[in-house]
Amino acid sequence: MVVTVTHEDFDINRLIEEKKSPEMGAMVSFIGVVRDDGIERIELEAHQEVAVEELEVIRDEAFALFPLKSVDIIHRIGDLNVGDNIVLILVGAGHRQEAFEGCQYIIERLKERVPIWKKEYTKEGERWVPGKGE
Template identity: 65%
Template sequence: MISVTRENFDINAVIDQIRRPDMGALVTFLGVVRDDGGIEEMELEAYEEVAVKELEAIRDEAFRKFPIGAVEIVHRIGRLRVGENILLIVVGAGHRKEAFDACEYILERIKQSVPIWKKEIRSEGERWVPGESTGDDA
């Protein structure tokens, strides 16, 4: 599953989608909105059609680069409060090293190239976060 959604996701349901007997490792990354010195909410916007295609391309790159068996990526958009889920990456592989390496690769590629932008909402005002697509929160 590759998804850009406004809805929250069930982490266990996503993990269960890729669980197979030949996978000895299921590595997950869960990015959440954090209170980074006064953040009340975060707004995430995306060019959704392109974001999905880029996530699919990143998944395909990971399959070519690493001996993995499955990848699931779910990225939320919309207005989110502190503590809410932003990004879930699940990688399944025969062994943990490959799964960890692939998960980290996917995360870094998402931050570099997926057209998803974030705005921090604080009591003193709002600001778009320059630079990375989803930044350090996810």
């Protein structure tokens, strides 16, 4: 299972093929992408070691709460342009409901707890985006 914070992009199709297994009847993926809502690009920063540790805790919580078979989490950092991949969560389970619930749990906890900071660049300037709870 992959849990990482990286500058590198990911290949969703390759990861799905690698994770398929006979006991999984469902795979759910979430891909976060830089959207054009008035920004030109974003910069993502993280304390990588702490971010990975928190992602691993969230992964372990998801395994404890839902009957999952596989969880992969990849979050990118660095300079990203509109259309670039930001985050991938790939969850495998025996059934679709379990996979959907596990995936939703992971993305919600990630947004709440993982120390990754975003700066948006627009024609008017730049600004750090406050996270939840700030």
